[in-house]
Amino acid sequence: MQRPGNGGAQPPVIKGDPAGSDNCFPELVKFRMDKSEVLLTRKVSSGAFGVVWLGHYHGQPVAVKMMIDGEDEAVSFSREIETMSRLTHPKIVRFIGCTWTNKKDLGGVSEYMERGDVRTLLETRKIDLSWKKEKISIAIDIAEALAYMHSRSPKIIHRDLKSRNVLLNSSMVAKLSDFGLCRNRTYEETLTTGVGTVRWTAPEVMLGNDYSEQADIYSFGVVLSELDTREIPFEEKSSKTGSGTPDMAIVIKVAKGELRPSFAPDCPDVILRIARACLQFDPALRPDSQSALQMLNDARVQLQSMP
Known part of the structure; x- marks a missing residue:
């Protein structure tokens, strides 16, 4: 879901990646991106399960879905990311990767769809x-x-x-x-x-x-x-x-x-x-x-x- 949102909202602070954080989501390690390379620009939508940000990765616009804090949500969100990673089709939003520094800040990165929903x-x-x-x-x-x-x-x-x-x-x-x-x-x-x-x-x-x-x-x-x-x-x-x-x-x-x-x-x-x-x-x-x-x-x- 991507809709114009609160352009004045501040993106979450991205902290350094602590050693051993691969263990947070071992099933997602192969999709992990360097979080410092994903720059969050503005919030475009929010819902019960998370917030979607417009971001940039190596100069390209991307959508970054950040879960709402909580390890319970992390389990379901990691499953969603796993599902997305298995789907490759021109009529399905393209999965790019994911980021995290701990169990509570998992983010899914996908192609940005300019015209919203x-x-x-x-x-x-x-x-x-x-x-x-x-x-x-x-x-x-x-x-x-x-x-x-x-x-x-x-x-x-x-x-x-x-x-x-x-x-x-x-x-x-x-x-x-x-x-x-x-x-x-x-x-x-x-x-x-x-x-x-x-x-x-x-x-x-x-x-x-x-x-x-x-x-x-x-x-x-x-x-x-x-x-x-x-x-x-x-x-x-x-x-x-x-x-x-x-x-x-x-x-x-x-x-x-x-x-x-x-x-x-x-x-x-x-x-x-x-x-x-x-x-x-x-x-x-x-x-x-x-x-x-x-x-x-x-x-x-x-x-x-x-x-």
Whole structure:
């Protein structure tokens, strides 16, 4: 996640690397960079699990995700870094390396995506977006990333696919990011993630059932609704209490298969068909990621042939 943040925030002080610190994260030693060569410039985003800084490494802009202090967070963050290190694909944010001086200041370094996340793009109303051009291109980029992840052995399930976790470079190429939840989650963890994640979550995950990579396909269908309407899913049905949490009635209806995200009246039929297939309640009825990618490529040809 990279969005304009508090440009006045001060980067953390980088201290010398104490002897023996390799033992903090032995599984990451081969990816370790000299922290003194990674210069932090300004904070671009923050979340529950860490802060992302714009930095520079050997003169090149990079994104540096720093975890919030705590050894518990370090364990999960080190797993995220390990996952990123195994993924090499043009539609996945490129992993560069990691830094640390102790168990509480682990940082992950990746390519910097200049145009921020897709959610911010969708909320910038002065920018025109169409299914013939930008929207279909972003959708295909995401599908390519999923097809790659799901083809790995063992398969890698993202589990947190949403527009905030899709970043754009200066050429408007979309790349998947934020692999912190590439692991099993309980039903309670899913519900307590709040509006940030639960509205994109597949029903089988909400219900605590066994799930597969098809859970990502459901989330992808929700992202297609975001691209279409430019709105947060179910925003028109949410509680206006201002509490920042989704209306539990929405969660219950989605988990029962009684509610799906909405689409605009002018959504192209070819996109609507793909989205509805991805949003099937039964995971077995959803297309796999390779099939979804093929359908989107066919849809692009059809859309671009229309007047």
